[in-house]
Amino acid sequence: MAWFKDTYLFNQAQLKLAHITDTHLFENTNGEYFAVNTATHFKRVLANLAQANLDAVVFGGDLTQDHTFASYELFATLVAESTLNCPIFWLPGNHDDLDYLHEISQGQIVAAKKIHFEHGQVLLLNSKGPTPAGWVAKEHLQEIEEHCCKPSIVFCHHNPLPIEGYLDKHMLENGPQLLNCLVDLQCVEALFHGHVHHDYEFRFRDLSVYATPATSVQFKKQTRDWQQENLGAGYRLINWTEAALDTEVKWLTK
Template structure:
């Protein structure tokens, strides 16, 4: 089973619009074309699909994601408008991966850059984990731990301690995949691995105390291979 994770597309209604350092839709299309050669079984899109929260931006996204010959699943980020997303494609909260399962969490907090899962969603997560002990992946937009950038850590997952307290009882959770940080990232929290993903648009400078673009880095995606109970993951970059 092979998953491809992409994130932070930041598309606009105008398909030719620029971001700070490039053209979001062109870069998304180039990332997907590269990912296609790896023959994914599932495409996971971990939020901030849109920059301007317009219906057109989600139409562009849905058309691009559908160009891959595999099912695709998305979740909202802090820049997204869930109702407009659902008009194009359903938002799922779980994906059956055979021997594994993927649970999708909504960390978006309306009107805020930082995220929260909230008590009700954490309680629901615990019930879902009680019901099935297969190896489990979690996906959310906001990172559930500090990444070493002061400005980004201030707008991460606000209730991350409550999340880790919830997960402490469930050894089947193997990894969490997040967006939001616009950079490759990997860190272990106890027995759970946490992975960030390059954006398909601008990259953020790792370790920066304040907002900064990484001028030298390139758009990319994360590959997640599941074989038996083994997880292998790495990042691929594209030339633009």
């Protein structure tokens, strides 16, 4: 169907990915999000990823904080100026504009939402709803069912399970429906998401659910108040072979 119409193919038996998310960039490199210079954090992450021998990077949404097209251009410029040479795939967050994301999708930034390699596939979902909370449309759930026919890992922006924190008010509102769909397909090995600005691990039935910290600023865990903490930029590494799916969080301390 339309969302998964483009496929990117790796002719190899192992896939090494990085999951980065929530850059919250501004129109220039001076922009700060809760006193954190988000462009500086993003540049440090790109430089670190360039040393990791990656096959691809998945960007998990919330590229922009000020909602300007210039912030998207800054994302593309910082990627182009970095020494990272693998493709970067994306999915939308609640802050993002799909048209703007497509406009910067050229060269190293790739708009494909299905990534194949010899063992399985990666599906990048659209959880962007009409409000800051997430929603996976009925038609999109049907697309997922149609395309999820081999071992898969799945990415979306919003948290499908509560984290007992402030952002639960903006979580994926039909998260259990999505998770039950993925489990019932019996081929999904894990789901990864951003949005919550910290690292978490959950289990839903037999499915592993992982949250990846932000490249920008983190939100304190287990508090109903919206509290921020500059722990440095974070991202997640994922190494997937037929034998195992391994993942770990990396922190670039401030």
